Amino acid sequence: RDQIQVAGSSTVLPYAKIVAETFGETFSNFKTPVVESGGSGAGLKEFCKGVGEATIDIANSSRKIKDSELDACKAAGVTDVQEVKIGYDGIVFATDASNPDIAFAPVDLYKALAAEVVVDGKLVANPYKKWSEVNPALPDAEIAAYIPGEKHGTREVFEEKVLAVGCKDAGAVDVIKAAVADEKEAAKKCIAVRKDGLAVDIDGDYSETLARIAANKTGVGVFGLSFYENNADKLKVATVSGVKPSVETIASGEYPVSRPLFFYVKKAHVGVVPGLKEYVEFFVSDQMIGPDGPLAEYGLVAAPDAEREEIRTAVEAGKTM
Amino acid sequence: MSTKLLLAILLAITAVAFALGRMRALSLSGGKLSTLHSRPNYYGAYVALVSFLPPLLLVAVWLTVSPFNVNSAVRDSFPDSVKAQSSAQQSLAFGMVSTLAQGLPMLSEDELASIKQDPARLQPVFAGKGLAIAAEAQPYMLDSAATLNAMRQRSQLALVTVAIALAIAGAFVGLRTVAPQLRARNKVERVILGSLVVASSIAILTTVGIVASMLSESLRFFSVVPASEFFFGTVWDPRFAGAGASSAGQFGLIPLLAGTLYIGLVAMLVAVPVGLFAAIHMAEYATPRMRAIAKPLLEVLAGIPTIVYGFFALVTVGPFLRDISASLNGLATGNYTSFIQAQSVLTAGIVMGIMLIPYVSSLSDDIITAVPRALRDGSLGLGATRSETIKRVILPAALPGIVGALLMTASRAIGETMIVVLAAGVAARMQLNPFEPMTTVTVKIVNQLTGDLEFTSPQTLVAFALGITLFCITLALNIYALYIVRKYREQYE
Amino acid sequence: MNIMTEAAAEAALEKKMNTVPLKMVGKDVSVYYGEKRALFDVNLDVRENTVTALIGPSGCGKSTFLRTLNRMNDTIGGCRITGTITLDGEDIYDPSIDVVELRARVGMVFQKPNPFPKSIYENVAYGPRIHGLARNKADLDVLVEQSLQRAGLWNEVKDRLHESGTGLSGGQQQRLCIARAVAVSPEVILMDEPCSALDPIATAKVEELIYELRSNFTIVIVTHSMQQAARVSQRTAMFHLGNLVEENDTDKMFTNPDDQRTQDYIMGRFG
Amino acid sequence: MNIMTEAAAEAALEKKMNTVPLKMVGKDVSVYYGEKRALFDVNLDVRENTVTALIGPSGCGKSTFLRTLNRMNDTIGGCRITGTITLDGEDIYDPSIDVVELRARVGMVFQKPNPFPKSIYENVAYGPRIHGLARNKADLDVLVEQSLQRAGLWNEVKDRLHESGTGLSGGQQQRLCIARAVAVSPEVILMDEPCSALDPIATAKVEELIYELRSNFTIVIVTHSMQQAARVSQRTAMFHLGNLVEENDTDKMFTNPDDQRTQDYIMGRFG
Amino acid sequence: MNEMIKPASGGLVPTAPTRRDIGIRRRYAAERRFRFYGLAAIAFGLAFLFILLWSVVSKGYTAFQQTEITLPIEFSEKVIDPGNKRATDPNVLVTANYPLLMRNALAEKLGVSATDRPALKQISAMVSDSARVTLRDMVAADPSIIGKTVPVTVLASANVDSAFKGQIDLSVAETNRKVSDQQIGWMNQLAEQGVLAKGFNTGLFVNGNSSRPEAAGLGVALVGSLYLMGIVLVLSLPIGVAASIYLEEFAPKNRLTDLIEVNINNLAAVPSIVYGLLGLAVFINFAALPRSAPLVGGLVLTLMTLPTIIIATRAALRAVPPSIRAAALGLGASQMQTIFHHVLPLAMPGILTGTIIGLAHALGETAPLLLIGMVAFVANVPATPLEPSTALPVQIYMWANEAERAFSERTSGAIMVLLAFLIIMNLGAIMLRRRFERRW
Numbered sequence A: 001r002d003q004i005q006v007a008g009s010s011t012v013l014p015y016a017k018i019v020a021e022t023f024g025e026t027f028s029n030f031k032t033p034v035v036e037s038g039g040s041g042a043g044l045k046e047f048c049k050g051v052g053e054a055t056i057d058i059a060n061s062s063r064k065i066k067d068s069e070l071d072a073c074k075a076a077g078v079t080d081v082q083e084v085k086i087g088y089d090g091i092v093f094a095t096d097a098s099n100p101d102i103a104f105a106p107v108d109l110y111k112a113l114a115a116e117v118v119v120d121g122k123l124v125a126n127p128y129k130k131w132s133e134v135n136p137a138l139p140d141a142e143i144a145a146y147i148p149g150e151k152h153g154t155r156e157v158f159e160e161k162v163l164a165v166g167c168k169d170a171g172a173v174d175v176i177k178a179a180v181a182d183e184k185e186a187a188k189k190c191i192a193v194r195k196d197g198l199a200v201d202i203d204g205d206y207s208e209t210l211a212r213i214a215a216n217k218t219g220v221g222v223f224g225l226s227f228y229e230n231n232a233d234k235l236k237v238a239t240v241s242g243v244k245p246s247v248e249t250i251a252s253g254e255y256p257v258s259r260p261l262f263f264y265v266k267k268a269h270v271g272v273v274p275g276l277k278e279y280v281e282f283f284v285s286d287q288m289i290g291p292d293g294p295l296a297e298y299g300l301v302a303a304p305d306a307e308r309e310e311i312r313t314a315v316e317a318g319k320t321m
Numbered sequence B: 001m002s003t004k005l006l007l008a009i010l011l012a013i014t015a016v017a018f019a020l021g022r023m024r025a026l027s028l029s030g031g032k033l034s035t036l037h038s039r040p041n042y043y044g045a046y047v048a049l050v051s052f053l054p055p056l057l058l059v060a061v062w063l064t065v066s067p068f069n070v071n072s073a074v075r076d077s078f079p080d081s082v083k084a085q086s087s088a089q090q091s092l093a094f095g096m097v098s099t100l101a102q103g104l105p106m107l108s109e110d111e112l113a114s115i116k117q118d119p120a121r122l123q124p125v126f127a128g129k130g131l132a133i134a135a136e137a138q139p140y141m142l143d144s145a146a147t148l149n150a151m152r153q154r155s156q157l158a159l160v161t162v163a164i165a166l167a168i169a170g171a172f173v174g175l176r177t178v179a180p181q182l183r184a185r186n187k188v189e190r191v192i193l194g195s196l197v198v199a200s201s202i203a204i205l206t207t208v209g210i211v212a213s214m215l216s217e218s219l220r221f222f223s224v225v226p227a228s229e230f231f232f233g234t235v236w237d238p239r240f241a242g243a244g245a246s247s248a249g250q251f252g253l254i255p256l257l258a259g260t261l262y263i264g265l266v267a268m269l270v271a272v273p274v275g276l277f278a279a280i281h282m283a284e285y286a287t288p289r290m291r292a293i294a295k296p297l298l299e300v301l302a303g304i305p306t307i308v309y310g311f312f313a314l315v316t317v318g319p320f321l322r323d324i325s326a327s328l329n330g331l332a333t334g335n336y337t338s339f340i341q342a343q344s345v346l347t348a349g350i351v352m353g354i355m356l357i358p359y360v361s362s363l364s365d366d367i368i369t370a371v372p373r374a375l376r377d378g379s380l381g382l383g384a385t386r387s388e389t390i391k392r393v394i395l396p397a398a399l400p401g402i403v404g405a406l407l408m409t410a411s412r413a414i415g416e417t418m419i420v421v422l423a424a425g426v427a428a429r430m431q432l433n434p435f436e437p438m439t440t441v442t443v444k445i446v447n448q449l450t451g452d453l454e455f456t457s458p459q460t461l462v463a464f465a466l467g468i469t470l471f472c473i474t475l476a477l478n479i480y481a482l483y484i485v486r487k488y489r490e491q492y493e
Numbered sequence C, D: 001m002n003i004m005t006e007a008a009a010e011a012a013l014e015k016k017m018n019t020v021p022l023k024m025v026g027k028d029v030s031v032y033y034g035e036k037r038a039l040f041d042v043n044l045d046v047r048e049n050t051v052t053a054l055i056g057p058s059g060c061g062k063s064t065f066l067r068t069l070n071r072m073n074d075t076i077g078g079c080r081i082t083g084t085i086t087l088d089g090e091d092i093y094d095p096s097i098d099v100v101e102l103r104a105r106v107g108m109v110f111q112k113p114n115p116f117p118k119s120i121y122e123n124v125a126y127g128p129r130i131h132g133l134a135r136n137k138a139d140l141d142v143l144v145e146q147s148l149q150r151a152g153l154w155n156e157v158k159d160r161l162h163e164s165g166t167g168l169s170g171g172q173q174q175r176l177c178i179a180r181a182v183a184v185s186p187e188v189i190l191m192d193e194p195c196s197a198l199d200p201i202a203t204a205k206v207e208e209l210i211y212e213l214r215s216n217f218t219i220v221i222v223t224h225s226m227q228q229a230a231r232v233s234q235r236t237a238m239f240h241l242g243n244l245v246e247e248n249d250t251d252k253m254f255t256n257p258d259d260q261r262t263q264d265y266i267m268g269r270f271g
Numbered sequence E: 001m002n003e004m005i006k007p008a009s010g011g012l013v014p015t016a017p018t019r020r021d022i023g024i025r026r027r028y029a030a031e032r033r034f035r036f037y038g039l040a041a042i043a044f045g046l047a048f049l050f051i052l053l054w055s056v057v058s059k060g061y062t063a064f065q066q067t068e069i070t071l072p073i074e075f076s077e078k079v080i081d082p083g084n085k086r087a088t089d090p091n092v093l094v095t096a097n098y099p100l101l102m103r104n105a106l107a108e109k110l111g112v113s114a115t116d117r118p119a120l121k122q123i124s125a126m127v128s129d130s131a132r133v134t135l136r137d138m139v140a141a142d143p144s145i146i147g148k149t150v151p152v153t154v155l156a157s158a159n160v161d162s163a164f165k166g167q168i169d170l171s172v173a174e175t176n177r178k179v180s181d182q183q184i185g186w187m188n189q190l191a192e193q194g195v196l197a198k199g200f201n202t203g204l205f206v207n208g209n210s211s212r213p214e215a216a217g218l219g220v221a222l223v224g225s226l227y228l229m230g231i232v233l234v235l236s237l238p239i240g241v242a243a244s245i246y247l248e249e250f251a252p253k254n255r256l257t258d259l260i261e262v263n264i265n266n267l268a269a270v271p272s273i274v275y276g277l278l279g280l281a282v283f284i285n286f287a288a289l290p291r292s293a294p295l296v297g298g299l300v301l302t303l304m305t306l307p308t309i310i311i312a313t314r315a316a317l318r319a320v321p322p323s324i325r326a327a328a329l330g331l332g333a334s335q336m337q338t339i340f341h342h343v344l345p346l347a348m349p350g351i352l353t354g355t356i357i358g359l360a361h362a363l364g365e366t367a368p369l370l371l372i373g374m375v376a377f378v379a380n381v382p383a384t385p386l387e388p389s390t391a392l393p394v395q396i397y398m399w400a401n402e403a404e405r406a407f408s409e410r411t412s413g414a415i416m417v418l419l420a421f422l423i424i425m426n427l428g429a430i431m432l433r434r435r436f437e438r439r440w
């Protein structure tokens, strides 16, 4: 095999593509790596099939590998796995460009989208139909939110950083805890999304969300920062807790909703599959993931300088999990 | 000698064998062909087969078995330190060895010597030859690569010798057996029949493969989630089922199944009348010109990738239906809210139905055209109008075929994915309103397999259970359909 | 051989036909299949309540002419007709004429038996159903039974009316087709070698039927058997190479034909 | 009517046939279509270079028996045969028998004309081609012409040998099928009502052909016309309801049959 | 009217046949209605086809044009090889700062000072990054070019391309769009000077995939799809026909063959992604064929297409009248000869129809390719069916999900290419079929 094979997250895919392409152009003695898309889980599954020519070398992931997955990997002989963080992905809320400016707080989103909310101290099925019912400052439009489907890693971030926070802010946690004894169940109740059709799961990609917003101008969609930036002329981004999402605000941690992106390298293949070592090193170089690199230009939120340095030393040292 | 060349030589021998066999048969007949059991060509083909099949079989077996031998021999030659590693590591090492083996013949003596002295030069030297070698190649690998090349060569040489010998021997034996009484045609036909049987068995092997590749994972799923919860559950919410123990019914199949059937039904309601009427019109009324234009155009509909239909539904049909429902509602009640959602069973059904039109129409058209003319004449001669002839004579005669075509179509509807994802959404709900979104089994199979979900969890394993279930359901449907078709099948002519 | 001679004798007893009114009249009928001309200016009259036989060697255009009489040729691509044919004085090729109505009035039995792949009952009931000839099931049952009886098939099939018509033997199939045509009670019945698949006994039955029917129906029959023509018809027309050679009373035709070719054909001297 | 009587007279001149060697022998032949029994223990001999006619009312099993002789029944699903049939002493139902070879030796002409949808030439040339009966194109051309001539079709089609065989009229189609069968020069030719679509002249030609062929071929012919049986055959077998009623020399059969049923059938008393 | 509808009584017995009213007007109305339904059905189908095509073409036709910048460029040695080390280190020529050459040339043309950094940055953004490769390849092919000034054509960046095609809404606030007013001004200036112009987009057909919309092409996908189609056709048609012949003509009719028939019908209903699972398990994990390879894709699609072809072929074989078989058998043709000489040629139209439908289906299929690694970013055109590749629908699918706007016209353009393929296939099949079509 003379080509690196990469599979996994569709969120990481555009970045991996840029790196792969530049890699192929820069290292003319190696072929351009093949980057499959298919989702983090599917990529990790292929990754953990085993070691050897017929298996992939790298799995992109928009989330950390799970312990159970790592165990499965090890059982299949993939004992040494290198984890490489490449930066952060900001998650933004946006509507059609024709709408007025919107400022969300997590609590608004929680109230608008949760399955059950607290009204008069009691947990009831979400009664709100319009944004203005949730918060009079919001537009007087029907609630329609296009949120990532459950297969997406983004969904987890949305739940953790928006719904759970909103749940707490709204003071619903206590009511729920009072109703449900089990801690875990309570946490789940906090982040359960309404299923009456006002919150629409999108299992496709952001372009599908965009199409839906184009079809329903008052709808609110959840996008990756990079996607938003590429379509800023069609979309209007909402502030969250008063912060407008941008590479800077996310890098500084001001904007709350973001997540790290990773890829995982099969240590056993490094130095065996031609170009793999070079590719990994090329990927983590500042030329790529630095704040002025093409990935940042595309929308990746670069990790702080120190963290990038850390990543590079870890890669150099061949640190495994 | 490469395998390709060997095959070419074998084919050449076969061609000669054919010619000789034919000639021998001709000469044996002494000019009276009727003394031969079969046509001379069959004798030729017989001799050709006898000379070609055994070496072909040999080559096939050899090429599958010999790499195992060679590989294990080469691995045995690895240093003990390598042998101590895991077998996966060894196979990686072997992979590098075979890459090296590929490059070895390209090197000159000097280069080889220089590499042997300085293993670090290995990568640059090979890179200069246009061969990418990983950084960690080790010196022992060069020897192994040489061994590998030598063994491969030997094996190949042996194969070539034996195969050609076998071919020639086969040709001789074949020629010897050629006699006027030899039932050459029967023998050749038996070989053809054999290949037909092999071809048919592929369908069965496919089924076995599908079931096997899904079964073990499905069993893993059912070991986590009880089958009863899966089959009778009415809530599809796999997200939370994995973590909590008490959350029964989260993997409920029923809403998905309902969505599948509902959307399929709407699609068939669109496709069947339109397709059938189009087929009838083209077969019975249309001028040859119109038929020549309309039929291929309709067939184009079948060729459009479903993803295109999906986007068509998403950006065109869905919003159109929504807006039109809003205006209708406005006209009727004065309240301009839409009652059809952009993403709905109806949208998906209509668009899928459009995709299915040519499946119905093309297949039905061919079947209708195949109804013998005498039946048409019989009916027309009794004073039936054309439509009466079609409705009462042609359609009943063509019915089994049409039912078959419709079943094929229905199965396409059930197996369709992309349109549903984009047009009907992914919300697994149970309801009866065609204006609301629903989802299908196939959508969930794709989503659970390709998502960001943990691959060891029931969330992804459930895809296999869904797959097997769908397989069983369509199987049951098909068995029923066969029974129906059998019951009503009529042989005309 | 008795049947035949008896029938011939009977035929000989027929009266001269010249006075009988005309039911259908063909004037200068020519038929083309694409480039090929199959009929050349045929002028032929079909008299009311009479059996007219069309005879002639194979490929001479008998079937072609017969099919022009109820416009079955319309269904053949590339077939073109010139000249006029009238039914009760109306031009049947007039654009205002309705071919369905025409074919209901001028029924047809084909050379190759062509039962529908339906039950025997349904085969016969088909015509009456589409034309609405029976008010109810009982009516229809009666009609089906009568028709089958007339075709001499009733006894053979009465126990299996609901089995498929295609399961019958060739002869049975053809008789079924006759029953089917008769069930619509048309004014004219065209028969294209209706007995070619029948054994003598069934043939005799059909001939008897034709004999019986001619008091109410006008019948045109193509036959390859001159004996049959002699037995069942009052008028005979002889075709040759797409031309109408002679049209005459049957008894005259078979005893003293006007045309030499007819004479020769009947004597088996050409073909 | 002269043809017939002449032919009958000739037939009457034939010698007794009992001494002629047997070509095919059917012993206790029974045929079942699924549950339905169509033939009941038929014992029938076919003599070499002889024309054997099978007669009987419609549906009596004539075609069925004929098809057992070259195992065409094998191709009908659910058709089962018991008893033995031999050809030159060999059991043709023996597993070692090659049915293809058998059918090349025992050719067949069907009741309904079934030309291939290919050119007329190809229709006739097909058999010789697959059996390798012609060494080259010229041979084949001769063979095709001869066969068409024997079937009395040559003059009609010689200018359009390369047009489709399905474009011919019914009668022409059937003669094409006969030409096609003859082109293979089988030992036995089975004909299932070969003349049912032919006019008398073509029929007479075919009869003449049969007459001519029998010196070299063994012919078994199913016919619904007793006149034809009388004219062309030396032996006649009469079937009724699946039973062989009588098998006899033709002249004896038509003058003084042994079986009362034969007598009745010939006289038209039942059916 | 009433007497029209009510069937006349009588006419049952052979009394004088009175002219009956057979409800002719009502029946003709039914006839006309029936005809109309047929026409309406065809019109409905065609209307949708045209709407669909229109929606694709109106969006996609611009993809066949590409904005290019043609400029004389000085291959300055100072920029390419400041240290003059290219003789010893071949890497110098590979990694040189080629975009700078382009930027300098453009800046000169537009009269922008070499010190105006923000403006220079904007100028850089007007040229595609692929210019680096274009220029590098020129130097690599002929190092003597260094120091000379040569006219060069490079691609404009995707944003300029979109703006030049008028696809960017200039009324949107400048910060919210990807091209600045300054860039638009320059663009118009360059266009006036003839430096910037639209040309036919050959790259769309020859380039591999790229993350830069302007340089992204269907080359890999086209080659991949060709391999796929070739493999599917070569395998599925003969195997499908062979299997159908056996099942229809030779196989004993019993429970087992019934089961096989049902099974084949069922295989046609299996969702396509399941074939992906099968392919992954059998061809990649078991037979160790390479991932992402068209060979594997072709095998998977073959398995998927086979049932369709078998079903259609069996139907076509069944439609051949038994009399044809009887005629051939009666002449002493063997069953094999009967089938291959007569039945199969007559069944050909039906077989072709089924094959077209099956192939078209396979050509547009994405889901099964997902699991065997063909839904991937592949930049190098595969030389053999064993090298990684994508396919047309996959490319469409991937481009449809791209964030950059410029990909959306390419998505539609790619769909047009795919449709063109389908139409060519259909036409070929129709031509074949017309030679055989007949009625009995």
Ligand SMILES: Nc1ncnc2c1ncn2[C@@H]1O[C@H](COP(=O)(O)OP(=O)(O)OP(=O)(O)O)[C@@H](O)[C@H]1O
Pocket (backbone or CB within 6 Å): C033, C036, C038, C056, C057, C058, C059, C060, C061, C062, C063, C064, C065, C076, C224, D167, D168, D169, D170, D171, D172, D197, D198, D199
């Ligand atoms: N559909 C057709 N297309 C072209 N030619 C035709 C067609 N039908 C008949 N013919 C030709 O027209 C001529 C007359 O045919 P027709 O069927 O009327 O003869 P026929 O007298 O009925 O013969 P037969 O007694 O054999 O049935 C023949 O030469 C025949 O080949």
Ligand SMILES: Nc1ncnc2c1ncn2[C@@H]1O[C@H](COP(=O)(O)OP(=O)(O)OP(=O)(O)O)[C@@H](O)[C@H]1O
Pocket (backbone or CB within 6 Å): C167, C168, C169, C170, C171, C172, C197, C199, D033, D036, D038, D056, D057, D058, D059, D060, D061, D062, D063, D064, D065, D076, D224
């Ligand atoms: N394929 C078949 N399946 C079932 N029954 C059949 C089949 N073929 C013939 N039969 C039945 O077998 C019996 C004998 O049929 P056969 O065709 O041998 O009669 P026949 O003497 O040739 O009649 P005809 O003179 O009408 O051709 C008939 O009752 C017929 O219904």
Ligand SMILES: [Mg+2]
Pocket (backbone or CB within 6 Å): C062, C063, C064, C111, C192, D169, D170, D171
């Ligand atoms: Mg005729």
Ligand SMILES: [Mg+2]
Pocket (backbone or CB within 6 Å): C169, C170, D062, D063, D064, D111, D192
């Ligand atoms: Mg018969």
Ligand SMILES: O=P([O-])([O-])[O-]
Pocket (backbone or CB within 6 Å): A008, A009, A010, A011, A012, A038, A039, A040, A041, A061, A062, A151, A152, A153, A154, B451, B452
């Ligand atoms: O494709 P994702 O795993 O990033 O959702």
